[in-house]
Amino acid sequence: MFGRFLAASPLVILAACQGTPQQPAVTVTDLVVTVPAVPGGPGAGYFTLRGAGGGGTLLAVASPRAERIELHETRSEGGMTRMVAIERVAVVDDEVRFEPGGKHAMLFGVDPALKVGDRLNLTFTFEGAPAVTVEADVRGPGQAHANH
Numbered sequence: 767m768f769g770r771f772l773a774a775s776p777l778v779i780l781a782a783c784q785g786t787p788q789q790p791a792v793t794v795t796d797l798v799v800t801v802p803a804v805p806g807g808p809g810a811g812y813f814t815l816r817g818a819g820g821g822g823t824l825l826a827v828a829s830p831r832a833e834r835i836e837l838h839e840t841r842s843e844g845g846m847t848r849m850v851a852i853e854r855v856a857v858v859d860d861e862v863r864f865e866p867g868g869k870h871a872m873l874f875g876v877d878p879a880l881k882v883g884d885r886l887n888l889t890f891t892f893e894g895a896p897a898v899t900v901e902a903d904v905r906g907p908g909q910a911h912a913n914h
């Protein structure tokens with residue numbers, strides 16, 4: 767009885783190994799950073815995350831020209847809008863948009879020399895997928911949607 771189970775198991779393993787599974791990955795597109803509206807104030811970052819092969823979970827965003835980057839979400843409750851900090855944004859095989867009025871990244875301690883038209887590298891760290899570094903378009907305050 768036991769012998770029959772053992773003889774059957776290699777077939778099951780072979781079947782499970784067929785096909786090449788896609789590696790989990792998250793891509794970052796449409797990355798825009800807006801410079802602070804007032805000197806010393808925070809800048810904002812907007813982008814689209816797309817998961818494949820099971821995706822991953824966004825843990826952190828960092829840039830060599832910002833001291834700290836936080837992930838926020840703008841929520842409206844009873845006619846008031848407020849920002850709350852968010853962590854661990856899961857991106858499975860779908861798309862998550864960070865855009866004005868919703869989820870966004872907030873850049874604190876931005877290099878005062880950063881100006882509109884510059885390119886700025888942001889590194890996105892994920893759990894379950896490789897980190898990616900993407901170059902952002904730097905735009906003026908409130909110009910996240912300008913000139914597509």
Ligand SMILES: [Cu+2]
Pocket residue numbers: 838839849870871872
């Ligand atoms: Cu914010």
